[in-house]
Amino acid sequence: MSALPDFARTRIGQRAIAGAVLLLAALFPLAFDSLATQMDVAIFVLAYVMMALGLNIVVGFAGLLDLGYVAFYAIGAYTIGWLASDHFTGIGGEKGIHVLVSDFVQTSLGIHVNFFLVLIAAMVIAAVLGALIGLPTLRLRGDYIAIVTLAFGEIIGRIALNGDEITFGEQQLTNGQQAISPVDQPFLPGAGYEFDSAFNLRPYYWTGLVLLCFTLFVNFRLRDSRLGRAWIALREDEVAAASMGVPLVRTKLLAYAAGAALGGIAGAFLGSYNNAINSNQFQFSFSIFVLAMVILGGMGSIWGVTAGAFALAVIDRYLIPEIFDDLPSTFGLDFQLTQLSFGIFGFLLVLIMILRPEGLFPERRRQMELTEGVGTDETVYEARM
């Protein structure tokens, strides 16, 4: 290969490239109007990349195919809906409960907790739920895990949808298809600054970028940790890993919990930015969308997944709805391209799996597993022997 990949392989080279990309990303909002469509797209892209990196821990590192990842998006989003909006008006009496919020929110009813505290709460709640969902899958392998996680994802989606029927006292659990809205804007208590998505998207963008950097940091540190090596060992050969002393239960549950925690943060961030938590956002197709990002980039490869998520998020939020939406009608066809977005992702999944199953930017180790048959992810024939 050329000189550039060689440079990119060295430690300094990698850091230099990462630093340059980060700098570009940080300066990106200055090139656009503070309310430009591109800003809106970029914020979604950041959140989607975070979710893809979270799912990458479960699917890419630990090799547990999770088809219900949308559950953690939902949990994160509902955490902010519950803890930072007027939704639970009856709780906290006449005054409501307020923790470190702006003067503007101070007067409203319900529970209002500072955005940044809610992020931590979302992370913890999602992690606990992730481990709980992981519990029944511990004895299962392969596609059975996929189905159980899918079932959990669907159950949580259903609870979100029908949550307006679950009441305690006067309170509904969720608002179903009528969103929980508005949600409090993030507020920096020290600086006394409150975000306002109606006037300026830049603070949201930068917050998202900081969260994404945190997510990337967590991903790298986890991958190189003892736990990360245990995950990879588990992915390559569960039996061998167990006999080498890798505690299966703890390792698997931690993978689910870590992946879920990142999804919860991204969900809370996105819920706050959307300013509405609507049960329609949490459908199975979203799980597959995130999975497609991980697979496109290359399961287990952190930069690959970042790139894959970036590409799919831009396609989903920008290219399909903004640029190519009217493409079919220019050919005289009677539909919008947005109707087909999930068909396009499905097609992409099939194509990648058949042509380049290791993804666009595979991790070297994972590629070896696939091409040289390291690891015991059984093929269809071997499964029978």
Add this chain to the structure above:
Amino acid sequence: MFDNAMNAPSVPLGQRSAIVALRSFLGRYGLILALLVLPVVYGIQDLSNDGDLSRLGNNLVDGISNGAIWALIALGYTLVYGIIELINFAHGEVFMIGSFVAASFWGTLGLTLASGVPGLIVGLFVTLLVAMLTCASLNVMIERVAYRPLRNAPKLAALITAVGFSFILQNVGILWRGGSQQSVDNLIRQEQQVVEAFGVVISRGDLLAIGVTVPLVLVVTTFIARSRAGKAMRATAQDPEAARLMGINVDRTISLTFLLGGLLAGAAGLVYALYQTNVWYFQGFTAGLIAFTAAVMGGIGNLRGAVLGGLIIGCIQQISDNRIGGEWTPVVVFGYLILIMTFRPRGLLGEQTREAG
């Protein structure tokens, strides 16, 4: 935890054997008990409210007809899983396409509510054949395009292409008939009563579902049990490598399996369209998961199990639709799915699979 009871002298002998007996009892009959919860609870409620069981009886009749449709789909899952251990995730969508083909084809034939009985019977029979053949070719095509190239790849790769294909087919459905539920002609007037006994009504729709399912299931099981090709299928399911050595064309046998699954899905599609009198692109996703639950409940890979599971899940679904509310039915069904996968992955009748062990 009770396995260590030998080391715990504080537990008297009689009590210990009682615990062991309870455990083995739950292991053997726990799933059956869990499945009986809904009918028994609501049966008791009916007895105390109405004094008879007619409401529950009607639920069960509707449940069995619904379950007959799920059974047809579940057979497709179980056949494919039995032979290549792949969850054919796109199977539900094949069934959906079957419904769409049926509804469009009888439109083309000119069948309407006004058609006479002989014309209707002949027309629907032709429609049935068309739907079955379309779905069979579709299923074979999917196998050829999406699964065969991955036969030596990790198993999860094929599952992912299956999911991808299910999305593609859903989008075909959206383009074909739009994104919302569409009602179709109630050609056979399915709700019309045929027999009533003790307040339990059997309608035309029930008869249709049973009348299509029972012969098809008998033909397919006989085919697999008796014919040469069926023998090849069973041999391939047991050991594809050895089957190949014995001169069986494994690729063709796998295609045949997908063909059978597709035929059954097509039939289910027609019955569903006539029975529910509406079709939409998302029906395949829900039906696919319910039928998959049925296949797992019966023991995946086991044909009789799939039919039994389909009928049971149909009844559970119907009771839940009628008593708890249709919007909660997926939660009930998936709850059972998780319970079964966790505590009894081999299902009611199945063997212990490697995957589950």
